[in-house]
Amino acid sequence: MRHMNPIGRRQFLRGIAGGSALAMLAACAVPATSEPAETGEAPAMEPATISFWHIWGGVRDEQLKTVLDDFGAVHPEIIVEPLLLPNPGYADKIVTALAGDAPDLTMIYTVEFAPAAAQGALQSVDDRLAADDVSGDAWYPGIWDMTQWEGTPYGVPFVGNFLQLFYWNMDDYAAAGLDPEAGALVWDDLRHVMSELSTFDDDGNIDHLGFVPGGWGEWMMGTYRNGHDWYGDATPDGIAIDHPLSQEALEFVVDLYARGGGWDSVGAALEGWGNQQLGNPMIAGVASSIRSGIFTVNVINNQNPDLPYKLGKYPHGPNGEHLDLIQACWNMVIPTNAQNPDAAWTLAKYLSHGEGHLKFMVEIQGRPAMIRDYNMAPHDAKAREVNPYWDDALEVLNGKQVSLPVSDKLGAAQNILREAFERVMLEVDSVGDALSWAQGEVEAIFA
Amino acid sequence: MSVSTLSLSVWWARLGQARRRTFLGYLFLSPWLVGLLAFTLFPILAVFGLGFMEYGIFGRPTWIGLQNYRDILTNDRLFLTTLGNTLYFVALSVPLSTVIGFLLAVALNTRLIGQTLFRTAFYVPSIVPQVAAVLLFVWLFHPQIGLINFALDLLGLEGPNWLGRPQWAKPAIVIMGLWGVGGGMIIYLAGLQSIPQHLYEAAEIDGATEMRRFLMITIPLMTPTLFYNLIIGIIGSFQVFVTAYVATQGGPLNSTLFYVLYLYRYGFEEFRLGYASALAWILFLLVLALTVVVFRSSSSWVYYESGGER
Structure with missing residues (x-):
């Protein structure tokens, strides 16, 4: 018998590695039978299949499917495979996909949009829009800005009405001596509401809040509704966190919390209501007013249709020059490594500024479209049926819009502002010191 | 029996009992070994390398040394x-x-x-x-x-x-x-x-x-x-x-x-x-x-x- 050496570890591992490499090579090889047979006949046109990732869960998933069915009837040459993104977990899924095996078309939030556009993971849609003779003017300006990276559009807005609306309980406001039709118009009205309508139990715990303040976001909202833009042109010179109007807004929010029982009490009340699954405190009857998006109209219609409420603009500061802030937007984007970008663009057009957008947003959901014209007659008839405050919402959309900068540095900057706010609320810093500190830090981030 | 199966059988028979046992041992270990290499060792080494790079997940990493x-x-x-x-x-x-x-x-x-x-x-x-x-x-x-x-x-x-x-x-x-x-x-x-x-x-x-x-x-x-x-x-x-x-x-x-x-x-x-x-x-x-x-x-x-x- 021929003598054979035992297999060593190295030999074995080398064999495994070699085998794996060969298997990978084999998998990557072009199949030998991919050539079509020559029959002399023109090959039949295969429909293009595209993957479309979206965030419309619950009842809206079904609603979207009806719109996609309509699209399929108009474009039989395109088969759409929709995928509902997980929430939470949306960001992890989309980020890893963009870095590797991407869908043809996906919705993406501003937070992920900015770095993805900055790092070349998304296709510019500038030429496509030009070829279709579509101008950015068709969209609301602040929402259109949310599609831009360094002056070039890398997507089209799908849903971006992150304009914050002010909802109030008309009966409560009347009880507090305010005009129930007008609500709170200026900060002093809101201060009054907080003092008059907040009630406490024997232990000092909050039973009812006049207004539900939203943490550091209230400061941001207040700053813009006081006519000041923190980020200006998003350069170190354009950043003004420590501006007097910003300081005024922060002091207003501190006062608002104090009238509601203080930072700890308000936080405990909101957390407790959250634990009790009360959802929106105003709809649940434990608060008299709240800042929220347009979809809250649908929630009220479903959960508490008898609620005597109204909506309008968030109260503005004493400066009077108020801005309407667009914080973020869900864009539709075509990833750089999409397999069928042309077919994906056909769907993007349909859903973002075509018939699909009108149907899905205005007619089915009763929420304003991103395209200005779709919110006007004759398109708005169905929306007016489900949304009694259609004109009030449009008034906000038609205001003086300003958007937060689309920047991969924004998240870090916002973390600083959140921390500055906490320093003030936890009485670690004075308002002035916190703002000076935040100014330096945010400047450094954008430098 | 095909030629390749036959040659595999001959090779297996010629291995001898001790080497067959060694081979089988490694074969049974291989799922774990592949897992260790692919999902533990490789990421550890990749993370070590990425630490010297500017890498934003979507783009290509660029070398920046100890920055x-x-x-x-x-x-x-x-x-x-x-x-x-x-x-x-x-x-x-x-x-x-x-x-x-x-x-x-x-x-x-x-x-x-x-x-x-x-x-x-x-x-x-x-x-x-x-x-x-x-x-x-x-x-x-x-x-x-x-x-x-x-x-x-x-x-x-x-x-x-x-x-x-x-x-x-x-x-x-x-x-x-x-x-x-x-x-x-x-x-x-x-x-x-x-x-x-x-x-x-x-x-x-x-x-x-x-x-x-x-x-x-x-x-x-x-x-x-x-x-x-x-x-x-x-x-x-x-x-x-x-x-x-x-x-x-x-x-x-x-x-x-x-x-x-x-x-x-x-x-x-x-x-x-x-x-x-x-x-x-x-x-x-x-x-x-x-x-x-x-x-x-x-x-x-x-x-x-x-x-x-x-």
Whole structure:
């Protein structure tokens, strides 16, 4: 018998590695039978299949499917495979996909949009829009800005009405001596509401809040509704966190919390209501007013249709020059490594500024479209049926819009502002010191 | 039978029994080996390489040498804060979970009514999904309607705003961590039950009290188990993440911004994977250094019964 050496570890591992490499090579090889047979006949046109990732869960998933069915009837040459993104977990899924095996078309939030556009993971849609003779003017300006990276559009807005609306309980406001039709118009009205309508139990715990303040976001909202833009042109010179109007807004929010029982009490009340699954405190009857998006109209219609409420603009500061802030937007984007970008663009057009957008947003959901014209007659008839405050919402959309900068540095900057706010609320810093500190830090981030 | 199958059979027959056994051994090991290489070793090495690069996940990484490490050590205002928070957690969590887990195991190793029920009751929390447990604790720690402050109130003490104040948030996270102490307890219990009974009997005949038997037999013979749990506890505590991510998101005022949560923010919120990789390697080196120190110290306090080596 021929003598054979035992297999060593190295030999074995080398064999495994070699085998794996060969298997990978084999998998990557072009199949030998991919050539079509020559029959002399023109090959039949295969429909293009595209993957479309979206965030419309619950009842809206079904609603979207009806719109996609309509699209399929108009474009039989395109088969759409929709995928509902997980929430939470949306960001992890989309980020890893963009870095590797991407869908043809996906919705993406501003937070992920900015770095993805900055790092070349998304296709510019500038030429496509030009070829279709579509101008950015068709969209609301602040929402259109949310599609831009360094002056070039890398997507089209799908849903971006992150304009914050002010909802109030008309009966409560009347009880507090305010005009129930007008609500709170200026900060002093809101201060009054907080003092008059907040009630406490024997232990000092909050039973009812006049207004539900939203943490550091209230400061941001207040700053813009006081006519000041923190980020200006998003350069170190354009950043003004420590501006007097910003300081005024922060002091207003501190006062608002104090009238509601203080930072700890308000936080405990909101957390407790959250634990009790009360959802929106105003709809649940434990608060008299709240800042929220347009979809809250649908929630009220479903959960508490008898609620005597109204909506309008968030109260503005004493400066009077108020801005309407667009914080973020869900864009539709075509990833750089999409397999069928042309077919994906056909769907993007349909859903973002075509018939699909009108149907899905205005007619089915009763929420304003991103395209200005779709919110006007004759398109708005169905929306007016489900949304009694259609004109009030449009008034906000038609205001003086300003958007937060689309920047991969924004998240870090916002973390600083959140921390500055906490320093003030936890009485670690004075308002002035916190703002000076935040100014330096945010400047450094954008430098 | 095809030619290839035939040649494979001939090759197999010629291997000889010893080599066939070796081959089969490696074959059975290969799933684990491939897993180790692909999902552990390769990521570790990749993260090491990415630490020297600017890499934002979507684009191509670019080499920047030691810049990430320089920035972390000289420019990062929260690096020391997160490290301090994490060391605080390790310093409190590891001794507490070790002592409590060990004492529970000792108590449940004695004959008592409902022993199995107690063992199960203490162990079950450690297999409850962590997120669910943390959400439960957020409720328990509620300053006004939480059971913990309710209990303190019965004792005449005013409970704090646990998760809302920087000075109380870290201790609250440590307490949440103790929820899983049953996992360590089970290992201690197994260790206790492997101590030979004849040692206790001999000591009893010699007149040793129960406390003396505990100190002179139980503790020394449990040191290998304690050592194992200590190492695992240190490594795990440095990686504290879920509790802070779910309960406080690092607040208030960064008081629960632990190292891995900070690393996660850089990697998956700011998409600076190169920087996050450098942070990961610094943590790895710190944990490695501490583990080596504990290993070195073990020769003076861990007693291995076999051969009587110390």
